[in-house]
Amino acid sequence: MAVILLLILIVLTLILNIVFSFRHSSDIILQQNDSLVREFEEFRRTLTLKEPPGTAVSDERRVSTGRESVAERSSHETGSGTNPRRSEKGISQRYSSTGDNISSSRTTYPASEKLAVGETISLNETDTTEWKKVPGVGSVYASRIVGYRGLLGGFVRVEQLLEVYGIDQELFSRIAVYIEPDGNFSRLKINDSDFGELLRHPYLNYKQVKAIMSIRRRKGDLSSIRELSILDEFTSEDILRLEPYLEF
Missing domain, CATH: 1.10.150 (DNA polymerase; domain 1)
Known part of the structure; x- marks a missing residue:
């Protein structure tokens, strides 16, 4: 029985300690809050005393004045006076002039000369430069034609161009009208x-x-x-x- 009473006393002691500590911390917090409120009131009174009467400016006016000052500083920095549109126009002109200089500095290559209708080249006596004049024949086909012609010893017939790698019947029909057989081949x-x-x-x-x-x-x-x-x-x-x- 004595043990039970002892336990009850211990529990009650712990509860009382918790209650007293909570009340003490609450008082401290309230005291701190009161001190902060007092300090804020004193600071606001000092601001009111420092500002002369009749000089109060609304927040909206302060904001607008701030924007105007920023715009003025920007115009002075760009060296365009008080008109920002004029500065934008000057910048666009500078960029356009730069673009014109870049485009004018590009190297232009003349288009390769092609044979007109009725003009022809020799089947065996032309090099790759002449072959590239045939419409439909570029550098690759010209090199293949000349290379295969060298292995054969020359073309006997125009139709032998079909044996060149990549030349099909459609391409052959387009280029055959520009080629003239010459019989200049070796045995x-x-x-x-x-x-x-x-x-x-x-x-x-x-x-x-x-x-x-x-x-x-x-x-x-x-x-x-x-x-x-x-x-x-x-x-x-x-x-x-x-x-x-x-x-x-």
Whole structure:
């Protein structure tokens, strides 16, 4: 029983301590708030005493005056007087003049000259510069045409341009009217050329060159293209393409 009473006393003591501490802190807070209010009132009275009577200015007027002063400072800083629109006009003029200088400084390249209707170039006697004058032919196609023509030894027919990589029937129809065949092509000496020279020709493959070299070893020089036509390595189409280029 004594233990229970002791516990009750301890609990009551703790509760009283909490209540007293809360009241004490509240009094301190109220005292601090009262002191702040008094200080604020004294500060406002001092401001009222310092300002002469009849000089009170409304907040709206102060704001407008502040805006005018900012605008005036901006106009003085830009060196355009009291008219900000004039400064904006001057800035736009400076930018436009700068743009004109930039555009005028750009390098202009003349358009490449193209052949007119009725004008032609030679099939085998023109370089890449002349080929680029053909409408529809640019630097890439001109280089391919000249390169393939060098491997062939020259074009026999205009239709051989279809064998150039990238030239289809549509493009060929557009450029064929500007090209004139000239018959200026070279022939391949089939009996004097070595294996590598024969193989470099676009119309001869490895098996065909090997067959030619075999006949030359067994029978000697070839006398006509008929000797090639009887070989299995050559088709009738191969013979038609090769015939203008072979010299016996």
